[in-house]
Amino acid sequence: MLFNSYVFILAFLPVTLLVYFGLGRLPERFVLNKVFLVLASFVFYGYNNPSYVPIIVISILVNYMLSQLMLITERRALRLPLMLLGLLANLGVLFYFKYHDFFYENLNSAFGFALSLNHLALPLGISFFTFQQLSYVIDSYRRTVPRYNILDYTLFVTFFPQLIAGPIVLHSEIVPQFADPKNRHFSFDNFAPGLFAFARGLVKKVVIADTFAIAVEAGFGAAATLNTAEAWFVALGYTLQLYFDFSGYCDMATGIGLMFNIHIPINFNSPYKSMNIREFWQRWHITLSRFLTTYIYFPLGGSRKGLVRTCINLMIVFLASGLWHGAGWLFLLWGLMHGAAMVLYRIFRKQYDALHPALQWMLTFGFVVVAWVFFRATSLADALAIVKSMFMMDFGPLRSEITSAFAMPGGFHPGYNALYMLVWYALALFGCLGMRNTYEKTLAFKPTLSNAVTTVLMILYCTLSLSSVSVFLYFNF
Numbered sequence: 001m002l003f004n005s006y007v008f009i010l011a012f013l014p015v016t017l018l019v020y021f022g023l024g025r026l027p028e029r030f031v032l033n034k035v036f037l038v039l040a041s042f043v044f045y046g047y048n049n050p051s052y053v054p055i056i057v058i059s060i061l062v063n064y065m066l067s068q069l070m071l072i073t074e075r076r077a078l079r080l081p082l083m084l085l086g087l088l089a090n091l092g093v094l095f096y097f098k099y100h101d102f103f104y105e106n107l108n109s110a111f112g113f114a115l116s117l118n119h120l121a122l123p124l125g126i127s128f129f130t131f132q133q134l135s136y137v138i139d140s141y142r143r144t145v146p147r148y149n150i151l152d153y154t155l156f157v158t159f160f161p162q163l164i165a166g167p168i169v170l171h172s173e174i175v176p177q178f179a180d181p182k183n184r185h186f187s188f189d190n191f192a193p194g195l196f197a198f199a200r201g202l203v204k205k206v207v208i209a210d211t212f213a214i215a216v217e218a219g220f221g222a223a224a225t226l227n228t229a230e231a232w233f234v235a236l237g238y239t240l241q242l243y244f245d246f247s248g249y250c251d252m253a254t255g256i257g258l259m260f261n262i263h264i265p266i267n268f269n270s271p272y273k274s275m276n277i278r279e280f281w282q283r284w285h286i287t288l289s290r291f292l293t294t295y296i297y298f299p300l301g302g303s304r305k306g307l308v309r310t311c312i313n314l315m316i317v318f319l320a321s322g323l324w325h326g327a328g329w330l331f332l333l334w335g336l337m338h339g340a341a342m343v344l345y346r347i348f349r350k351q352y353d354a355l356h357p358a359l360q361w362m363l364t365f366g367f368v369v370v371a372w373v374f375f376r377a378t379s380l381a382d383a384l385a386i387v388k389s390m391f392m393m394d395f396g397p398l399r400s401e402i403t404s405a406f407a408m409p410g411g412f413h414p415g416y417n418a419l420y421m422l423v424w425y426a427l428a429l430f431g432c433l434g435m436r437n438t439y440e441k442t443l444a445f446k447p448t449l450s451n452a453v454t455t456v457l458m459i460l461y462c463t464l465s466l467s468s469v470s471v472f473l474y475f476n477f
Contacts, residue, residue, distance in 0.1 A: 001043075001044045001045075001047035001048065002471060002472075003198075003201075003202070003205075003249070003252045003253075003256075003472075004202060004205050004206050004462070004466060004470075005466065006463070006466060007047075009459070009463055010463075012040075012043075012044065013256070013259075016036075016037070016040045017186075017259060017260070019036055019040075020033050020036060020037055020040075020260065021033075021184075021185065021186040023036055024184030024185055024186075025184075025185070028181055028184075031151060033184060034151055034152070034155055034178060035151065037155060037159070037160075037260075038151065038154050038155050038158055040160065041155075041158040041159060041160040041163060042056075042057075042158065044160040044163070045124065045125070045158065045160070045163055045164070049121070049124075052123045052124060055093075055123050055126070056123070056129060056157070056158070059090075059093065059129065059130070059133065060133070060153070060154055060157050060158070062086075062089055063086060063089075063090070063133040063136065063137055064150055064153050064154075066082050066083075066085060066086045066089075066137060066140070067086075067136055067137055067140035067145075067153075068140075068147065069082050070082050070083060070137075070140040070141050070143070071140050071143065071145070071147050072147075079141050079143075080141070082141070083137060083138065083140075083141035086134070086137035086138075086141075087134070087137070087138075090130050090133060090134050090137070091130075093126070093130065094126060094127065094130050096118075096120075097120055097122055097123055097126055098122055098126065098127070098327050099323075099327045100117075100118050100120075101117040101118055101119065101120075101327070102327035102328060103327075104116075104117055105117065122476075124164050124475060125163055125164035125165065125475075127324055127477055128162075128163070128164065128165060128166045128168055129157055129158075129163065131168050131288075131291055131324075132156075132157060132168050132169060133157060134295070135168070135170060135171075135291060135294075135295065136153075136156075136171055138295060139171075145171055145172075148171070148175055152175050152178065152179070153171075153175075155174075155175075155178060156169075156171050156174050156175050159174060159257075159262070160256075161252075161253040161254075161256040161257045161260075161262075161264060162253050162257070162264055164472075164475060165246075165249050165253075165472055165474040165475055165477075166250075166253070166267055166285070166287060166288070166474070167250070167253070167264060167265055167266075167267035167286070167287035168287040168288055168290075168291050169264065169265060169287065170265075173263075173264075173265050174262065174264075177261070177262050177263065178262070182261075183260075183261035183262065185261075187261050188447070190258045190259065190261050191258070191259050192445065192447045192451075192452075193255075193258055193442045193445035194254075194255045194256065194257070194258025194259040195255065195259065195455055195459075196255070196441075196442065196445055196451060196454075196455045197251050197252070197254055197255030197258065197438050197442050198251070198252050198255030198256060198259070198459075199255075199454075199455045199458035199459045199462075200248075200251050200255075200438045200441075200458065201247070201248040201249065201250070201251025201252035201253075201255060201438065202248070202252060202458065202459060202462040203248075203458050203461075203462055204244040204245070204247055204248030204251060205244065205245060205248035205249065205252070205472065206462040206465050206466065207461075207462065207465065208240075208244040208248075208428060208431075209240075209241050209242075209243075209244040209245035209248060210470050211405055211406065211424065212237045212238070212240050212241035212244070212405070212424075212428070213241050213245075213470065214404075214405035215233070215234065215237045215402045215403075215405040215406070215421070216234060216237045216238045216241050216376070218399075218401035218402050218405070219231075219233070219234030219237065219386075219402055220234065220238075220376060220377060220378070220382065220386070222399070222401070223377065223381075223382035223383075223385045223386050224381075224382070224385045226385070226386060226389045227389060227394045227395060227396035227397075228389055228390060228391075228392055228393055228394045228395050228396075229395050229396065229397075229398060230389070230396075230398055230399065230402060231386050231387075231389035231390040232390055233398065233402060233421070233425070234386065234402065235369050235370065235372065235373050235386060235387075235390060236369055236425065237402075237425075238372055238373070238376045239272075239368065239369045239372050240425070240428045240429070240432070241473075242372065242376075242473055243271075243272060243432055244428070244431075245472055245473045245474075246268060246285075246472070246473065246474055247268045247437070247438070248472075249472045249474060250266075250267045250268040251268075251438040253267075254266070254267075254438075254439070254442070255438075255442075258442075265286070265287060266286060266439050267285060267286050267287050268283070268284065268285070268286065268437075268439075269282075269283040269286065269437060269439060270283060270432070270433075270437045271283035271284035272365060272368070272432045272433060273361075273432070273433055274361075274364050274365075275357060275360040275361055275364060276345055276349075276352065276353075276360060276364055277338065277341040277342055277345050277364060277367065277368075278342060278345055279364075280364060280368060281338075281342075288321065288324070292317050292320060292321055292324075293317070296316065296317050296320055297313055297314075297316075297317045300313040300316060300317075301313060307346070307347070310346065311343045311346065311347075314339055314342045314343055314346065315336070315339040315340070315343065317339070318335045318336070318338045318339030318342065319332060319335045319336060319339060320335070321335050321338070322334050322335020322336065322338075323335065324477070325375070325477045326476065326477055329380070330374050330375065330377060330379075330380060330383065331375065333374050333380075334371055334374045334375045337367075337371045337374065338371060341367060341371075370387060370390070373386050373387055398418050398421070400417070402421070403417035403418045403420075403421050404417055405421070406420040406421040406423075406424045407420065408420060
């Protein structure tokens with residue numbers, strides 16, 4: 001089920017809130033509100049494809065069983081095979097659904113094999129709930145987690161706002177909040193800023209990201225024939241589309257969490273304001289960076305074993321990040337680019353930090369824009385064609401397939417579509433760079449009449465604009 005759909009906005013969310021808080025009024029010994037929320041999360045997850053539900057159910061049961069065995073086993077040597085089995089099970093399922101065909105295709109191409117492909121649809125959110133459970137399995141091996149009952153563990157994994165596209169939360173961030181008795185009851189102090197954050201996220205996705213998506217699709221579909229101006233607008237358009245799409249989802253997820261009195265950790269913190277690539281990854285997909293740092297970078301030695309080893313560890317982490325995002329050579333190349341940028345920053349940090357802040361920002365943002373081309377392109381040839389056009393100084397008019405995405409409703413002055421497009425880009429960039437993000441605004445939120453009217457208008461306008469519902473980009477990962 002999509003956040004940006006009629007069934008979610010008009011039925012699922014309000015009904016789930018009403019029943020959850022209604023059941024929360026029962027005596028504390030009754031946990032029917034938790035049971036209901038788990039069942040509602042399974043409905044949310046399997047709404048479009050019920051066949052996904054058994055996959056996540058089996059995943060939860062296997063990981064819970066292994067974790068409980070490790071938590072009751074005193075000897076580390078006996079826990080180790082259980083932890084390795086957990087790693088093998090989780091990564092094996094991820095490989096089967098996400099990487100099997102990519103691996104087999106490359107074997108067939110390289111060695112002339114005729115290995116058959118599965119052509120399986122990727123279960124929604126499998127990368128997110130797999131990593132989330134991996135963290136619990138590994139921490140169970142370290143015996144740094146408490147023993148939760150199966151209901152609390154299942155709710156930790158399936159809580160629907162963060163189930164499909166993150167953030168990748170830790171047990172300590174979610175389970176204790178559901179155990180807090182006061183969170184069983186409706187709180188206007190949480191609901192109001194939560195609804196406000198949801199409304200802002202909805203605008204980001206429905207109004208902004210989906211508009212840029214039309215121009216981006218047209219541009220990447222004609223990658224080989226773009227002139228310099230078109231190439232830059234297309235590359236920057238995808239940069240903005242992905243920003244508002246992903247940050248929109250994060251806003252909606254944290255907003256819905258707040259409506260249930262649950263504070264979901266921040267996963268997106270104005271990354272395009274970053275002055276260097278290290279800061280960018282401290283602001284973009286924060287919980288993925290945390291997972292990779294905690295469970296890959298630190299165990300490899302982090303930065304404790306000299307510069308060369310640190311650089312190797314950084315490259316491994318970012319190759320893993322690229323592979324996590326998708327089964328394709330372009331994702332690996334994108335990860336390699338960011339890993340190389342991190343290594344260069346590590347080596348030349350002193351000289352880089354001495355540059356003027358404006359130049360630091362331009363270098364960081366420019367690199368991110370170019371790297372996103374490889375992330376979005378469907379082939380290396382298309383990516384290279386777009387990047388080549390960006391620097392060939394071959395300026396020309398903008399084709400109508402790109403500018404028409406920004407046309408005024410009703411075909412109002414179609415001759416000015418290019419001008420409208422410039423206004424869209426300018427306002428979107430200002431939103432990324434010159435405005436407080438939703439997390440900051442939510443912290444300072446006050447339930448004023450102005451905020452109430454703004455929130456209602458945003459939700460109303462977006463709901464009326466849902467004629468064509470599009471999925472979030474991170475659903476693909």
